[in-house]
Amino acid sequence: MRIHVLRGPEIAPDKPHTFQVDLRGLVDLLSHHLYSSPRVFLRELLQNAVDALTERRVHEPDAPAHVRIHADGTSLRITDTGIGLTETDVHTLLATIGRSSKRDAAHGLETARTDFLGQFGIGLLACFVVAREIRVVSRSARTPDTPPVEWRAHDDGSYTVRTLPPGEHPHPGTTVHLTARPGTEEWLTHDRVLTLARDFGSLLPHDIRVADQPVTDLPAPWDRTHPSPAARRAALATHCESLFGFRPLDSIDLDLPLVGLRGIAHVVPWQVSPAHRADHRVHLRGMLLTERADGLLPDWAYFVRCVLDTDALRPTASREALAEDEALAGVREALGRAVRDRLAELAATDPERLGRLLAVHHLGVKSLARHDDGILAALLPWLPFETTDGRLSLDEFARRHRVVHFTRTVEEFRQLAAIAAAQGVGLVNGGHPYACALVERLPYVRPGTVVAELDTGTVTDRLGPLPPGAEPALADLLAVARTVLDAHHCDVDVRAYRPVTLPALHLDAGSARPGPRTGAEERAGHRWGTGNRDAPHDDAPRARLVLNHNHPLVRRIATLDDPQLTATAVEALYGQALLTARRPLRPVDHALLDRSFLALLDRAVRPPAARPGAAADSAPGHPAGEHR
Numbered sequence: 001m002r003i004h005v006l007r008g009p010e011i012a013p014d015k016p017h018t019f020q021v022d023l024r025g026l027v028d029l030l031s032h033h034l035y036s037s038p039r040v041f042l043r044e045l046l047q048n049a050v051d052a053l054t055e056r057r058v059h060e061p062d063a064p065a066h067v068r069i070h071a072d073g074t075s076l077r078i079t080d081t082g083i084g085l086t087e088t089d090v091h092t093l094l095a096t097i098g099r100s101s102k103r104d105a106a107h108g109l110e111t112a113r114t115d116f117l118g119q120f121g122i123g124l125l126a127c128f129v130v131a132r133e134i135r136v137v138s139r140s141a142r143t144p145d146t147p148p149v150e151w152r153a154h155d156d157g158s159y160t161v162r163t164l165p166p167g168e169h170p171h172p173g174t175t176v177h178l179t180a181r182p183g184t185e186e187w188l189t190h191d192r193v194l195t196l197a198r199d200f201g202s203l204l205p206h207d208i209r210v211a212d213q214p215v216t217d218l219p220a221p222w223d224r225t226h227p228s229p230a231a232r233r234a235a236l237a238t239h240c241e242s243l244f245g246f247r248p249l250d251s252i253d254l255d256l257p258l259v260g261l262r263g264i265a266h267v268v269p270w271q272v273s274p275a276h277r278a279d280h281r282v283h284l285r286g287m288l289l290t291e292r293a294d295g296l297l298p299d300w301a302y303f304v305r306c307v308l309d310t311d312a313l314r315p316t317a318s319r320e321a322l323a324e325d326e327a328l329a330g331v332r333e334a335l336g337r338a339v340r341d342r343l344a345e346l347a348a349t350d351p352e353r354l355g356r357l358l359a360v361h362h363l364g365v366k367s368l369a370r371h372d373d374g375i376l377a378a379l380l381p382w383l384p385f386e387t388t389d390g391r392l393s394l395d396e397f398a399r400r401h402r403v404v405h406f407t408r409t410v411e412e413f414r415q416l417a418a419i420a421a422a423q424g425v426g427l428v429n430g431g432h433p434y435a436c437a438l439v440e441r442l443p444y445v446r447p448g449t450v451v452a453e454l455d456t457g458t459v460t461d462r463l464g465p466l467p468p469g470a471e472p473a474l475a476d477l478l479a480v481a482r483t484v485l486d487a488h489h490c491d492v493d494v495r496a497y498r499p500v501t502l503p504a505l506h507l508d509a510g511s512a513r514p515g516p517r518t519g520a521e522e523r524a525g526h527r528w529g530t531g532n533r534d535a536p537h538d539d540a541p542r543a544r545l546v547l548n549h550n551h552p553l554v555r556r557i558a559t560l561d562d563p564q565l566t567a568t569a570v571e572a573l574y575g576q577a578l579l580t581a582r583r584p585l586r587p588v589d590h591a592l593l594d595r596s597f598l599a600l601l602d603r604a605v606r607p608p609a610a611r612p613g614a615a616a617d618s619a620p621g622h623p624a625g626e627h628r
Contacts, residue, residue: 038129042196045078052082066207071193073185079175085138087149094151128155130187131178141172204286222264240266249357252342263308274302283309298336300367347378366434377445386429388421398449401426405454406439415581416459422498463495477558481570489542496549503551506577507544571596
């Protein structure tokens, strides 16, 4: 390695200087911190060997092309029949950090840079992660009459170069010897090296062996022939299980000839989070580049896992990830189209398989469909939505209802679903991810469909009026209810509506609108004089509890002549309405539920003689009429 050391007194003030380099520190930086794992040492060795084979085949198309690896736990030897190195190449390429044969035509290695796996000329230093010494013996195929040359380097940054007798390395090519660093012997065992070689090099187009065991497994799974489409799907599923540990719901062919990309996308059989980092396996000209490629697919396609080989994508400096550039952006868009086209194809040819896929990954597909009317139209009969008729597709729901009503929040849907269904109004829960946007796009992909938002104010306006003559009997109930619930910032109304099984309806503060006030409400507000008469018209939003006059319990509560029992019953109805609407309960709501439940339970279990108004009420510790 070339080191220029300039001592202070000899330095001219206006003369350019050369950086001083701490070789030990630089070797440590490159071999321990550039790469994520020691396992990459074998990839770098394979990469250099395959690049050497590629270069020799340019000049000698019929030259032998094989790589042989031997490992015994203390050392490793890898031999290739590639282009080899001259003594000048060794000094220039191995001894100068940052110099790469793949970008330096001055040394006779002129093959286009894209034909090589390596691009940065520092990969050999990765071997110092596991080795204390690296010995390279090479003979050049370009000058076969020159003797072989040896380059021996140590992890302290020192190296030596010498020529060898011709018989020590008689044929062109290169052999790299590694001597294990103490504590790293496990990385140089036969089994570990074979596993790593197959992981990194299974798609390399050369004869590569560890001892006598083959490494490559060609043709690639997506290029193999099968007797039937079913047999091919089964073979791809088995391959997916061996790589990713699952049998896919479907496998999607990926073929982009313009960027030399071929591969398969497998659909995960369980729900995954969009934030989960995808485990895509990307090979670069046959060599595994990464098992965790980011940004390979659009965000909506988080439910597939890819394995592919490409010629055109550019790796990062560590060659463990893809560089984010225009080429990757174009590939990402094209792969997204391939997944989209497969979904449309399943809709036309295999709806059963599509149904199984959407049952698990409908959110990801909905994310695509909100920006793609074509895929929304194609998948409309299969995309599931929560509705008042159960879990249905929008297509089926629109056939059942003249108007497709929807809510914008889950809370509104829970509050209004029972009321809407009882009135024959079809309602879609638009509060789930992407649901509202897709419902609003429905008229564009299904002409003639009418879509309308349904909020709590609209529903309140549709609730039936009270029967004639019912209002006076409700005045006392409303007065007590308004007083009790004022502390909860909740107004009270009484209507007659369906279903009759629902005694009370709780409407959120943000969407509840005050409806027409009944005469009973006006008289109750005036009688109790609490200022509540004007409360519904305050600017601050207030929730609303709508009691159902059709429910027998509400009518019985209106006949009570015990204000305390009436107040307890109102609190119980309020709490039950909160639970029915699945509202998040505040501490004050929990306290109200506990208080009303225990008070009603206490009254239910008291003997008749101990109820309010009886002599037993004045027993010690229980004053008459005490409301507990």
